[in-house]
Amino acid sequence: xxxxxxxxxxxxxxxxxxxxxxxxxxxxxxxxxxxxxxxxxxxxxxxxxxxxxxxxxxxxxxxxxxxxxxxxxxxxxxxxxxxxxxxxxxxxxxxxxxxxxxxxxxxxxxxxxxxxxxxxxxxxxxxxxxxxxxxxxxxxxxxxxxxxxxxxxxxxxxxxxxxxxxxxxxxxxxxxxxxxxxxxxxxxxxxxxxxxxxxxxxxxxxxxxxxxxxxxxxxxxxxxxxxxxxxxxxxxxxxxxxxxxxxxxxxxxxxxxxxxxxxxxxxxxxxxxxxxxxxxxxxxxxxxxxxxxxxxxxxxxxxxxxxxxxxxxxxxxxxxxxxxxxxxxxxxxxxxxxxxxxxxxxxxxxxxxxxxxxxxxxxxxxxxxxxxxxxxxxxxxxxxxxxxxxxxxxxxxxxxxxxxxxxxxxxxxxxxxxxxxxxxxxxxxxxxxxxxxxxxxxxxxxxxxxxxxxxxxxxxxxxxxxxxxxxxxxxxxxxxxxxxxxxxxxxxxxxxxxxxxxxxxxxxxxxxxxxxxxxxxxxxxxxxxxxxxxxxxxxxxxxxxxxxxxxxxxxxxxxxxxx
Numbered sequence: 001x002x003x004x005x006x007x008x009x010x011x012x013x014x015x016x017x018x019x020x021x022x023x024x025x026x027x028x029x030x031x032x033x034x035x036x037x038x039x040x041x042x043x044x045x046x047x048x049x050x051x052x053x054x055x056x057x058x059x060x061x062x063x064x065x066x067x068x069x070x071x072x073x074x075x076x077x078x079x080x081x082x083x084x085x086x087x088x089x090x091x092x093x094x095x096x097x098x099x100x101x102x103x104x105x106x107x108x109x110x111x112x113x114x115x116x117x118x119x120x121x122x123x124x125x126x127x128x129x130x131x132x133x134x135x136x137x138x139x140x141x142x143x144x145x146x147x148x149x150x151x152x153x154x155x156x157x158x159x160x161x162x163x164x165x166x167x168x169x170x171x172x173x174x175x176x177x178x179x180x181x182x183x184x185x186x187x188x189x190x191x192x193x194x195x196x197x198x199x200x201x202x203x204x205x206x207x208x209x210x211x212x213x214x215x216x217x218x219x220x221x222x223x224x225x226x227x228x229x230x231x232x233x234x235x236x237x238x239x240x241x242x243x244x245x246x247x248x249x250x251x252x253x254x255x256x257x258x259x260x261x262x263x264x265x266x267x268x269x270x271x272x273x274x275x276x277x278x279x280x281x282x283x284x285x286x287x288x289x290x291x292x293x294x295x296x297x298x299x300x301x302x303x304x305x306x307x308x309x310x311x312x313x314x315x316x317x318x319x320x321x322x323x324x325x326x327x328x329x330x331x332x333x334x335x336x337x338x339x340x341x342x343x344x345x346x347x348x349x350x351x352x353x354x355x356x357x358x359x360x361x362x363x364x365x366x367x368x369x370x371x372x373x374x375x376x377x378x379x380x381x382x383x384x385x386x387x388x389x390x391x392x393x394x395x396x397x398x399x400x401x402x403x404x405x406x407x408x409x410x411x412x413x414x415x416x417x418x419x420x421x422x423x424x425x426x427x428x429x430x431x432x433x434x435x436x437x438x439x440x441x442x443x444x445x446x447x448x449x450x451x452x453x454x455x456x457x458x459x460x461x462x463x464x465x466x467x468x469x470x471x472x473x474x475x476x477x478x479x480x481x482x483x484x485x486x487x488x489x490x491x492x493x494x495x496x497x498x499x500x501x502x503x504x505x506x507x508x509x510x511x512x513x514x515x516x517x518x519x520x521x522x523x524x525x526x527x528x529x530x531x532x533x534x535x536x537x538x539x540x541x542x543x544x545x546x547x548x549x550x551x552x553x554x555x556x557x558x559x560x561x562x563x
Contacts, residue, residue: 025057026072026138027121029105029113035068044068045100066100067118072138077118106131111154128153157484164486167521174521174543181431182423189415196412203405210398217394221387250323257317275301422473423451424495428544429473432523437540439525446528448538454499454513467536468499468513476516487526487541489518495545505534513538519546 024033035045042057044050044064056063058072067076079099103115108131116131122139126146130136132153134146274297281290423430432450439446440459446467447455454467474496482490495517502511513536520541527539 026135027058027101027104028071029102029115032071032101042069046098064100066098068100070118071101072104072121074118074121074123077121104131104136106133106135108132108150108154109148110150111157160484160486167486168519168546171519171521171543171546175428175546178428178431178544179426182427182429185430186419186427189418193412193415193419196408196415200405200408200412203401203408207398207401207405210394210401214391214394214398217388217391221391247323250320253317253320271301424473424544432542432544435523437523437525439528441528446525446538448515448525448540451497454502454515454536454538465511466503467511468502471498471500474498476514478516487520487524489516489539494518502534508533509535511536515540517542517545519543 024030025036028036032045036042036054036057039054042052042054044052044066045068046066047064050064052063052069057069060070060073060075062076062079063069064076065079067079070076076099099118103117104121106114106116108114111132114130116127116136120127120130121136122141124137124141124144126134126144127136128134128146128149131146132150133148137144137146278294278297281294283291423433429451434450434452436447436449436452438448438457443459445457445459447457449455451470453469456465456467458464475493476496477492478489478494479491480489482488497515497517499513499515500510502513504510511534515538517540521543522541523543524541525538526541529537531537
């Protein structure tokens with residue numbers, strides 16, 4: 001008996017709660033309930049001057065210009081700004097004919113409430129994705145009865161949502177790691193800039209020092225006294241030139257003789273082939289080309305041949321080809337013995353002076369000679385190829401120092417420009433620069449390299465197609481539904497990367513790619529589309545844009561139960 005009383009009490013309480021809940025017409029959501037509270041009169045939402053009786057609500061006849069009197073039927077689903085006027089609208093010239101309500105409201109108890117387009121109300125299809133409680137098919141057209149599946153759909157959705165939230169938590173942590181990595185990389189660049197500035201300062205001082213050293217070396221080189229190189233200087237030079245020339249002619253003779261012997265061997269081989277051809281060809285074969293070739297060979301063979309060298313001639317060539325050191329025809333050593341010149345005697349005078357005096361005298365003589373050269377009284381030594389090793393080393397050292405300074409300055413400019421580049425919020429894309437991700441789609445594979453390029457690769461091999469080179473970071477507004485797994489753009493402002501000036505498209509523009517980013521646990525290409533000819537769009541997930549203002553997922557609120 002006590003159990004029965006308890007049941008009766010609970011039933012009475014439930015009825016009291018239901019009675020206390022303000023009633024709403026079918027298809028009306030909580031946000032629009034205030035327009036339907038009056039039990040005596042109803043004013044069209046967008047056109048309050050149009051008044052109706054509450055009995056005209058959901059009577060399957062469109063009375064309001066904005067369709068607000070039919071929230072639970074499809075009677076006003078045809079409305080638009082271009083809809084014609086009708087009887088109840090004649091007194092309102094400026095009446096709004098845009099539908100006032102977002103759709104048929106489904107409570108979806110146990111899941112998320114939502115709106116179904118008015119065209120879908122009682123259309124004979126169970127729209128469980130938007131109306132899991134089946135209330136949009138309340139008329140059961142054709143005997144169709146849509147079961148309430150909100151419990152199972154809501155349970156599955158909450159499980160996915162929990163996984164997605166965990167994934168977003170991991171993604172948020174990964175973004176923090178990327179920001180930390182980007183900060184570390186930026187600090188490396190800043191430290192390198194400081195180091196380069198110090199190295200450049202040292203390099204500038206080194207270059208100035210080497211420029212001074214080179215100037216001194218050139219001054220000393222202009223004032224040096226050139227010693228004689230042989231007997232009488234001019235005779236020694238002439239003897240050396242004659243020796244070099246004879247050696248050059250001898251080597252040329254050996255080379256030409258070798259070429260002659262090779263040509264003679266090839267000629268003998270060719271004559272043998274033609275002789276064999278003449279002896280073996282068929283004279284009855286009527287080929288004018290062959291007959292003409294045989295006649296020409298016979299004429300050639302009948303000519304008197306000049307001898308291309310005999311044994312005696314070859315012996316003479318062998319003798320001429322021998323080096324002078326073997327033949328003894330010219331004894332170059334007799335002409336290469338050195339004799340002291342006037343300059344040599346002048347140098348020997350210093351040998352008789354004390355060491356201290358000798359250095360002083362030598363320096364004064366050099367300074368005096370340089371003074372005469374610089375004032376145009378004495379000609380500087382200008383023998384070709386006579387530059388000293390000291391001067392050559394000084395010039396090479398200066399050149400190497402200048403090249404090193406130029407490399408340091410170029411590297412410094414590159415790092416300074418890098419710090420000015422836009423790497424996104426908190427420099428996060430600096431940590432991703434150069435990394436690549438790809439996705440297979442049909443017969444192609446598409447690759448995205450962060451802040452570098454996008455590429456289309458054929459799976460059948462062949463060359464790759466450049467779809468664009470990175471230009472800048474941008475932002476765009478999107479309005480997409482977010483799939484249950486969270487791999488989508490959602491709605492709102494999204495970070496975008498623009499890649500332009502790709503490979504030229506035949507009979508079209510240069511290829512370009514717009515990469516739209518959304519928060520995800522890992523870098524992943526979700527979707528690739530060609531919006532127009534050679535203009536591509538990639539939808540990509542990455543932790544780099546998680547928790548970025550204006551880059552939330554959107555359309556992803558938690559489950560709401562309506563009792």
